[in-house]
Amino acid sequence: MLQGKRAIITGSNSGIGLGVAEELARAGADVVLNSFTDRAEDHALAADLAARHGVVVRYIAADMSKGADCRALIEKAGGCDILVNNAGIQFVAPIEEFPTEKWDQIIAINLTSAFHTTAAALPAMRAKGWGRIVNIASAHGLTASPFKSAYIAAKHGVVGLSKTVALETAGQGITCNAICPGYVLTPLVEAQIPDQMKVHGMDRETVIREVMLLRQPSRQFATVEQIGGTTVYLCSGAADQVTGTTISVDGGWTAL
Numbered sequence: 001m002l003q004g005k006r007a008i009i010t011g012s013n014s015g016i017g018l019g020v021a022e023e024l025a026r027a028g029a030d031v032v033l034n035s036f037t038d039r040a041e042d043h044a045l046a047a048d049l050a051a052r053h054g055v056v057v058r059y060i061a062a063d064m065s066k067g068a069d070c071r072a073l074i075e076k077a078g079g080c081d082i083l084v085n086n087a088g089i090q091f092v093a094p095i096e097e098f099p100t101e102k103w104d105q106i107i108a109i110n111l112t113s114a115f116h117t118t119a120a121a122l123p124a125m126r127a128k129g130w131g132r133i134v135n136i137a138s139a140h141g142l143t144a145s146p147f148k149s150a151y152i153a154a155k156h157g158v159v160g161l162s163k164t165v166a167l168e169t170a171g172q173g174i175t176c177n178a179i180c181p182g183y184v185l186t187p188l189v190e191a192q193i194p195d196q197m198k199v200h201g202m203d204r205e206t207v208i209r210e211v212m213l214l215r216q217p218s219r220q221f222a223t224v225e226q227i228g229g230t231t232v233y234l235c236s237g238a239a240d241q242v243t244g245t246t247i248s249v250d251g252g253w254t255a256l
C-alpha cells in the first residue's frame with residue numbers, strides 16, 4: 001500500500017516509534033529511523049527492519065531538542081512523504097519544584113521539534129501534492145493530570161499545531177493529525193512496574209490494573225502495533241479527508 005513512500009519517524013529506536021516504523025515498513029514504506037544515540041545497535045535495528053520487510057531502512061542520528069538537528073534530519077533523508085513526530089520524554093514534579101531545564105527540554109523535544117520537522121518537510125510534500133503528518137500526542141494532549149505540567153502543555157500544543165498545519169495544507173493532498181494514546185506498554189512504562197509494585201505492595205497484575213490503568217476503562221494497555229496500525233490507516237486513502245483531528249487509542253480514558 002505504501003510502496004515508494006518514504007517515512008521519517010522521530011525517536012524510533014524503541015517503543016512506539018519503533019512500532020510505528022515496523023507497521024509502516026510492513027505496509028511497504030521505506031523508513032528512516034532516528035534517535036540522538038547513534039549506536040551500532042541503532043544501525044542494526046535499521047538493517048533488521050529492512051531485511052524482514054524488503055524495504056529501504058536508514059538510521060539517521062539527530063537530536064530533537066535542537067532545531068537545526070530537526071531540520072537537518074529531513075534534509076539528510078532527502079525529504080519524506082510521511083512524517084511521524086514521535087520523539088518524547090517525560091518528567092514528573094509539582095510545578096513549584098519543576099526544574100526549568102526539564103521544562104525547556106520537554107517543550108523542545110515533545111513540541112518544538114514537530115514545528116521544525118514539519119516546516120522542513122512541507123515544501124517537498126506540497127511539490128508532490130501528497131503528504132501525511134502524524135503527530136504522536138497523548139491522552140494528555142486532551143486531558144490533564146497533576147505533576148506533569150511540561151508534558152501536558154507540550155502535548156496540548158502538539159494537538160493545536162496539528163490543527164493549524166491541517167488548515168494550512170487543506171486541499172493540497174496533505175493531512176496532519178494527532179494520535180492520542182493512553183498507556184502503551186513500552187520499555188519506558190515496563191520499567192515503572194517494579195517500582196510501583198514496591199511502592200503499593202501489590203503484585204504485577206494488581207498494580208497494572210488498580211494503579212497504572214486506573215484511568216483507562218478497558219484496564220488494558222494499548223500496544224505499539226495498535227499505534228502503528230492507526231498510523232498506517234492515517235496514511236491510507238480511506239483517511240484522505242481525515243485532517244486536523246485527534247484519534248484516541250486509550251481504552252476509553254477520554255470518554256470518562
Ligand code: NAD
Pocket residue numbers: 010011012013014015016017034035036062063064065086087088089109110136137138139180181182183184185186187188189
Ligand atoms: P520511549 O522512551 O520508548 O521512546 C522515546 C523515543 O524518543 C526513543 O526512541 C528515544 O530515543 C527518543 N528520544 C528521546 N529524546 C530524544 C532526542 N533528544 N532526540 C531524538 N530522539 C529522542 O517512549 P514511548 O513510550 O515509546 O514514547 C514515544 C512517544 O509516545 C512520546 O512522544 C510519548 O510522549 C508518547 N506517548 C507514550 C505513551 C506511553 O504510555 N508509552 C502514551 C502516550 C503518548
